[in-house]
Amino acid sequence: MNEPTAVTDPRIGSVLQERYRIIERLAAGGMGMVYRGERLEVGKPVAIKFLHAWAAGDEEFRRRFQVEARATSRLTHPCCVSVIDFGVDQDSPFMVMDFVTGETLRSLLRDGPLLPARALGTARQVLAGLAHAHAQGIIHRDIKPENIIVTHAEGLGEQVRILDFGLAKLRDEVTGLTSGMMLGTPSYMAPEQIHGEPVGPPTDLYATGVLLYELLTGKKPFNATSNAELLRMQREVTPPRLRDAAPDAGFSAELEATLAKAMEKAPGERFQSATEFLAALEGAGAGPAVLPVTPVTGDGPAMPRSSSPTPSRPREEVLATRNVRAQPRATPVDLQAEARPPEPQDESEATIRSGP
Structure with a gap:
């Protein structure tokens, strides 16, 4: 399955689970795509990572993504990027993280x-x-x-x-x-x-x-x-x-x-x-x-x-x-x-x- 381009990506402009607005696509990494988003109730910028469609259908990659979310959600140290939220939307696992520039x-x-x-x-x-x-x-x-x-x-x-x-x-x-x-x-x-x-x-x-x-x-x-x-x-x-x-x-x-x-x-x-x-x-x-x-x-x-x-x-x-x-x-x-x-x-x- 081909991934959408940044221009045609249907996620851009959508609201994820009534909590996060997806503003723009920023990156395509080894396992997923990353978007800049906004936490609606507080207007806070966030990073939202979705598994690629091919990876979401692969049991091992899906498991690794879940392990990453579980692991990172435990972290509260300022030297670690932590997960704010994670879940599944339309069969696509996602995680919401700190937005960091540098x-x-x-x-x-x-x-x-x-x-x-x-x-x-x-x-x-x-x-x-x-x-x-x-x-x-x-x-x-x-x-x-x-x-x-x-x-x-x-x-x-x-x-x-x-x-x-x-x-x-x-x-x-x-x-x-x-x-x-x-x-x-x-x-x-x-x-x-x-x-x-x-x-x-x-x-x-x-x-x-x-x-x-x-x-x-x-x-x-x-x-x-x-x-x-x-x-x-x-x-x-x-x-x-x-x-x-x-x-x-x-x-x-x-x-x-x-x-x-x-x-x-x-x-x-x-x-x-x-x-x-x-x-x-x-x-x-x-x-x-x-x-x-x-x-x-x-x-x-x-x-x-x-x-x-x-x-x-x-x-x-x-x-x-x-x-x-x-x-x-x-x-x-x-x-x-x-x-x-x-x-x-x-x-x-x-x-x-x-x-x-």
Whole structure:
């Protein structure tokens, strides 16, 4: 079934379940379409995500969408985008989320690595959000630059929001995935994720270590010419040292050791909690948060929005999806296929079949 174009989309202008007016279509992602909407009773802008028609008819994708809605609705931390409402309309599952404007880390990385203080402050906020998610029993499984947005709140500076819990796993959930399949983004997948083994907080912390490495150096730890080789390196190869990737940056030995521990191959050798990772960053000389970090426990305040864009860069609207660019649906990936080149790119979710 063909999806309607933004021009012919019958949802635009309609009212969803007497509560939300759909104003415009903003994005088509891997699993669904995202619209800008308005909550009628209060006039609040919202983001509304529908499953694609093909995905709504697929039991696995429909289940994953429901898991994302259930998982994200538990989140009350200002570093996480949360679900306001979800349901089914005319056999189309939907979720209503915070409307967030800002830039993804992938967009920021196109200009090269972040300054160390900014990179460390960003990572600390990501870890604060993950600590909250993990406390709710939620494992994200797809931490990467495309899924982190930086917003600008007046008087508070940069604020980080974790997007797209589309691969999230509840600890008590039976995955239901086909045997031999892995879900994630190869450059950020922990070895246990690649092997299809149980995942937990250390899985997200591995990806956060890869993320911080990239923020500090402008480079991913591993680059390869095929997905198979990239996944082999994730399983077997020790990441290059920070000082080798960015020899002029002067990174401390303590920071090197902290990142090395975050990216250990065995999950039991990594940090076991986001708060432990945070403490190690402080011990490595990162100091107190450069960017504001809200305490992990308790309901966080609503995140202020800023209308002013980042200096010299146009603002991009990013909602609770991977990003605003159209991306292909998740399909089996040929492990011998050419991997994406090493320059910063939007790296979409991959469903990787490890068998023939």
